[in-house]
Amino acid sequence: MKISERLKEICEFISPEDRIIDIGCDHALLDIYLCEQYKDLKVIASDIHEGALNNAIKNVKNHNLIDRISLRLGDGLTIVNADEFDTILISGMGFYTIKDILSNEPKMVNVKKIVVQSNTDVVKLRKFIIKLGFKIVNEKLVKDNDIIYTIIEFGLGKEKYTYDEIYFGPIILKNKDELFYEYYSKKLLKYENLLLQIPKYEIKSKLHHKKLIKIIRRALTSTENKVDEKKEK
Numbered sequence: 078m079k080i081s082e083r084l085k086e087i088c089e090f091i092s093p094e095d096r097i098i099d100i101g102c103d104h105a106l107l108d109i110y111l112c113e114q115y116k117d118l119k120v121i122a123s124d125i126h127e128g129a130l131n132n133a134i135k136n137v138k139n140h141n142l143i144d145r146i147s148l149r150l151g152d153g154l155t156i157v158n159a160d161e162f163d164t165i166l167i168s169g170m171g172f173y174t175i176k177d178i179l180s181n182e183p184k185m186v187n188v189k190k191i192v193v194q195s196n197t198d199v200v201k202l203r204k205f206i207i208k209l210g211f212k213i214v215n216e217k218l219v220k221d222n223d224i225i226y227t228i229i230e231f232g233l234g235k236e237k238y239t240y241d242e243i244y245f246g247p248i249i250l251k252n253k254d255e256l257f258y259e260y261y262s263k264k265l266l267k268y269e270n271l272l273l274q275i276p277k278y279e280i281k282s283k284l285h286h287k288k289l290i291k292i293i294r295r296a297l298t299s300t301e302n303k304v305d306e307k308k309e310k
């Protein structure tokens with residue numbers, strides 16, 4: 078089955094022993110692809126919209142996977158019991174929706190892995206999930222249809238990160254692949270232009286953009302990962 082490059086890369090973060098809930102499954106193509114890769118895998122796939130879930134049901138039936146993909150209609154983790162899963166997969170949503178979904182504490186008690194691709198505010202997302210008691214285990218920039226996405230895997234545990242590591246992602250910063258240079262060169266240009274447009278009296282915003290420009294320039298020009306001395310608490 079053909080799926081997008083983004084979804085394919087997300088699947089690379091899944092292991093056959095994960096007990097997955099895919100929240101916001103939409104068409105469920107990712108879940109079908111996963112089940113075709115791992116013959117013993119069972120997945121819970123949910124969506125808040127009836128239309129999306131109906132599409133998922135149709136696709137899952139067409140692939141004869143109705144006994145392995147449990148399809149559920151509803152909001153976030155409300156449609157699942159805490160003992161039914163240990164891995165959360167969320168992709169293609171904005172940060173605030175993801176934050177709301179993961180804020181369901183009683184349903185999070187058995188979670189040991191979160192694989193997430195947010196369409197917005199990846200820095201806020203890192204901070205938020207780390208505060209829930211997770212650390213970054215793996216992450217990657219992925220290009221699909223000319224858009225660069227960030228996929229992050231969190232695992233249970235505590236780790237201290239520098240400002241730069243939270244901003245870029247510790248593993249992405251360490252690896253600095255081609256996509257890193259492409260993505261952050263564009264961001265740098267965007268922030269430099271924005272800085273010129275911010276009025277003088279908006280001091281806080283000017284300082285914020287200057288700081289971002291400084292750390293992005295530093296990351297793009299230094300050959301090694303220049304790590305801040307000051308660790309974030």
Ligand SMILES: C[S@@+](CC[C@H](N)C(=O)[O-])C[C@H]1O[C@@H](n2cnc3c(N)ncnc32)[C@H](O)[C@@H]1O
Nearest residue numbers: 100101102103124125126129151152153168169
């Ligand atoms: C843009 S699609 C992404 C689909 C797929 N995960 C992907 O990455 O291609 C977002 C899906 O999330 C669903 N959704 C949004 N908020 C949700 C929530 N709180 N709980 C469950 N599903 C939600 C939407 O109905 C939609 O089908």
